[in-house]
Amino acid sequence: MADSDFPGWHGTTIVGVKKNNEVVIAGDGQVSLGQTVIKGTARKVRRLSPGGHDVVAGFAGSTADAFTLLERLEAKLEATPGQLQRASVELAKDWRTDKYLQKLEAMLIVTDGQNLLVITGAGDVLEPEHEVAAIGSGGNFALAAARAMMDTEKDAETIARDAMAIASDICVYTNGRLTVEKVPA
Template sequence: MTKIRSTTVLAVKHNGSISIGADGQATMGNTVAKSNVKKIRKLQDGKIVTGFAGSTADAFTLLERFDEKLGAYGGNMKRAAIELAKDWRMDRYLRKLESMLIVADKDDILILSGTGDVLEPDNGIAAIGSGSMYAQAAAQALVKHGKDLNSKEIVEESLNIAADICIYTNHNLIIEQIS
């Protein structure tokens, strides 16, 4: 069976706010399977926003586990992320999941991977998925030269640039800003 995959998710911390966005494309092999997938989710009454890349079913499993960890650790995003990463590495079922997450609150952005990594980007920019490097490069340039832009504007423009270049990224964007 051909896997459904491909996306671009980008989070940017700039000028006092954090925004996270994603395109809406999912592909099956060489074909667009769906063009308006919602890959951004709010947790903890909107205090934490997540974005996922990879297998959709796997991502939802991880999002549910992450939400459980948030509840168990009083909404502490970093602690919940570390505990999820531990489980992800050690649990046979979770190890087989093919997905990555970006999680963000008002202060921090983290990337969670299936290898047990919890990465906090040095430059306030995190990207995952097929078009991630295009979006990240655009965001780095916009952060450096767009001092008057806010994080949401940078995410939107960067994802649009990625969509112009990457065949696995489209212009159906969902963006959430955390002030």
């Protein structure tokens, strides 16, 4: 089977919301291969604690690739304790220039409570506008929904959960089985 014939892995919506005194990252649990749901309970949001500093990361894309990136991010965080932005830039530089890492197909949303960042394989470390970030197949749906709720009385966790519910109603590659992690801002 040629690569172009392979149906490809789809799935995942990850949203990060920073509001008031907390930052929340939420992710769904669905992994699909073509039109088939392979797993509905994947855990795509993880808590990292290198050097005692709490960092939460959510990933979209290939699971093995994402775990490789999370391990690299943890190593960068151990080398630069408490400096998520610097560690993220160092990871993005490696990802962009290392021939092995360039082939990885994943994206990350990370937070330490102060920073909310999107890290891409193009070498980008992005600080989202409006304190909301989203990635994955349903990312645009979750992003639009979360941004629409930011001026309401809802807290960050409620916004993230509601945005994910909307994304899961629209995107066939996203389900409602959430993993939610929060960090104080």
